[in-house]
Amino acid sequence: MELALQVQSLKVQYGDFTALDSINLNLQKHTTLGLVGESGSGKSTLARVIAGLITPDEGQILLGDQQLKKKRSREQYKSIQMIFQNPDASLNPKHSIRQILAEALLFHRIVDRSQVEKRSRELLARVQLESRALDKYPHEFSGGQRQRIAIARALSVEPSLLIADEPTSALDVSVQRSVLDLFSSLKGELNLTLLFISHDLGVIHAISDTVAVMRQGQLVEISPKDQFFRRPETAYSQELLSAVPKMPKSSSLGGLYEPTI
Numbered sequence: 561m562e563l564a565l566q567v568q569s570l571k572v573q574y575g576d577f578t579a580l581d582s583i584n585l586n587l588q589k590h591t592t593l594g595l596v597g598e599s600g601s602g603k604s605t606l607a608r609v610i611a612g613l614i615t616p617d618e619g620q621i622l623l624g625d626q627q628l629k630k631k632r633s634r635e636q637y638k639s640i641q642m643i644f645q646n647p648d649a650s651l652n653p654k655h656s657i658r659q660i661l662a663e664a665l666l667f668h669r670i671v672d673r674s675q676v677e678k679r680s681r682e683l684l685a686r687v688q689l690e691s692r693a694l695d696k697y698p699h700e701f702s703g704g705q706r707q708r709i710a711i712a713r714a715l716s717v718e719p720s721l722l723i724a725d726e727p728t729s730a731l732d733v734s735v736q737r738s739v740l741d742l743f744s745s746l747k748g749e750l751n752l753t754l755l756f757i758s759h760d761l762g763v764i765h766a767i768s769d770t771v772a773v774m775r776q777g778q779l780v781e782i783s784p785k786d787q788f789f790r791r792p793e794t795a796y797s798q799e800l801l802s803a804v805p806k807m808p809k810s811s812s813l814g815g816l817y818e819p820t821i
């Protein structure tokens with residue numbers, strides 16, 4: 561299997577504090593890596609370094625076989641897109657959805673001007689929104705709809721890696737499931753390579769092929785999903801799993817996972 565991403569000996573300091581320490585990680589193309597770990601363990605920092613929003617103090621990142629330099633090219637920035645917990649982080653409130661999508665499509669030269677409208681409609685259909693959304697502004701949508709628009713914007717530039725950092729945790733419980741289902745269907749339809757961060761092990765179980773566990777700035781386990789949920793390698797992973805309450809299968813996202821230990 562081909563690698564989409566390689567992270568090698570990555571280190572990030574915030575002043576004297578080491579937020580990431582000796583991180584090594586490979587991500588296979590067209591697979592989903594679920595990243596878990598307690599609050600403050602460094603998950604968002606790792607996501608931001610990979611997306612090029614933070615410069616690491618040491619180590620390197622390869623996208624495909626290309627090493628990403630400190631100053632990335634426009635093409636390299638485009639290739640890694642990020643979905644944030646709060647969709648407003650990537651949606652300009654002063655721009656209509658038509659402008660938001662057109663800007664991304666044209667800036668990265670994905671299509672020429674004559675194709676923008678058609679492609680924008682297709683993108684909205686992908687995230688299960690109607691074309692009339694194009695004339696509206698972000699504040700006219702619910703949180704779940706705004707997250708769908710942020711997903712459409714990220715997909716518009718055809719990234720080779722999509723990073724989703726807690727993309728459902730700011731949403732009402734009632735819409736979390738539908739946004740998660742959208743990720744699952746996009747994953748299949750578009751053959752996405754996805755780095756998915758969540759503190760919710762039910763969500764991680766539903767979406768991941770591989771699970772990576774962070775603790776205090778280090779990666780302490782990387783295992784195939786089934787192995788992680790059946791026989792976690794470390795005592796820390798076991799602790800995370802045993803903290804999940806048992807729920808009936810149909811009750812909620814948490815019910816997607818029933819602990820077996």
Ligand SMILES: Nc1ncnc2c1ncn2[C@@H]1O[C@H](COP(=O)(O)OP(=O)(O)OP(=O)(O)O)[C@@H](O)[C@H]1O
Nearest residue numbers: 574577579597598599600601602603604605606759
């Ligand atoms: N800009 C910053 N300056 C200083 N310290 C920071 C900065 N950003 C994050 N940190 C610290 O680095 C550590 C890792 O933070 P990070 O946000 O990566 O963790 P996380 O695992 O994503 O946490 P959460 O699940 O709560 O989002 C935390 O201790 C945090 O307080």
